[in-house]
Amino acid sequence: MLAAIKTLGEKVLEGKGISLSEVRVLTDLNRKNDILALVAVACEVRERQRGDKVDFCSLINARSGQCQEDCAFCAQSIHYNSSAPSYPLLDPSIIIQAAREAEQRGADHFCLVTSGKRVSKTEFGMILETLEELKRTTGLRLDCSLGHLPREYMIELHRVGISRYNHNLETAESFFPNICSTHTYQERWDTIRSVQEAGLEACCGGIIGLGETWEQRLELAFALKELEVDCATINILNPRPGTPLEHTPPLPPWEIIKTIAIFRLILPNSIIKLAGGRERNLRDLQSLGILAGANGLIIGGYLTTPGRDAAEDLQMIKDLGLETYSGRY
8 A cells, every 4th residue: 555655646746647546545544654654645745846835824704794605514604593703894904903913923825704695896895995905015915705706806806916815615516515505516616717717816625524425525626626726725624503513523633634635646736725623623633734735724713713823833834844935933
């Protein structure tokens, strides 16, 4: 098995890519030495294809709650009885202050996120003005996650200098009906295509641990490959009280490590960003997640859940002999 893992890694490094049937073998790895061999190969792929820099992104939940969609994992949906905060679009001064603080903590990117299917025309105008101010007054690369925006809005975001737009597929197309009924997987796919057509970088990923099979997890990874996303985000379910997935058992840390490494082999040229749920699910193995091929982190907290102190992530990257794009530790 060790030889087979090495052969797959060499194939990826030669630019040939690997097939679904080849990757299926890796999902059966259970022995720690085999998984560590996979980690080593994925680490080499990351080093060769992406170098030693780690992308640090901080986000702000700029409009929270009152979402009409019924995504089963989400505490911001009106369909569920959760304790997530609910508020309208934040005042620009609050967003600007949060961005400046994120930059001081070592963030390279700052992502403005809003709940709901999309923002209104008035809200979009306010967001554009805020982003233009941040572009003038910070050194951050600016990202957005504003839902299913029309293409003309995407073009406006590109005009004001937005780097990247986040819109996740969430899971495999075959599993999507299990987690959402108020919109389709195709809508999400089409939104990412609109992002790319507008000239923005596509940040797109999903959540593992929703109850999907390994086959469906691979289906998601190969969908991201087909989309040629610039940044693939891996969230790990952190079940929220009051949602249908509240009692979903957590994934074992070693399964998460294996998933990260497999995603790296499938997506050798993308940033692979560890996001929500990494602290709760990986715990002391978070650094192994980086060695397994990840080269991006959401720092400082998520939409409705806290993260750990950004200084801990900076120290982790330093201890691994890596660096951030901002050059700060």
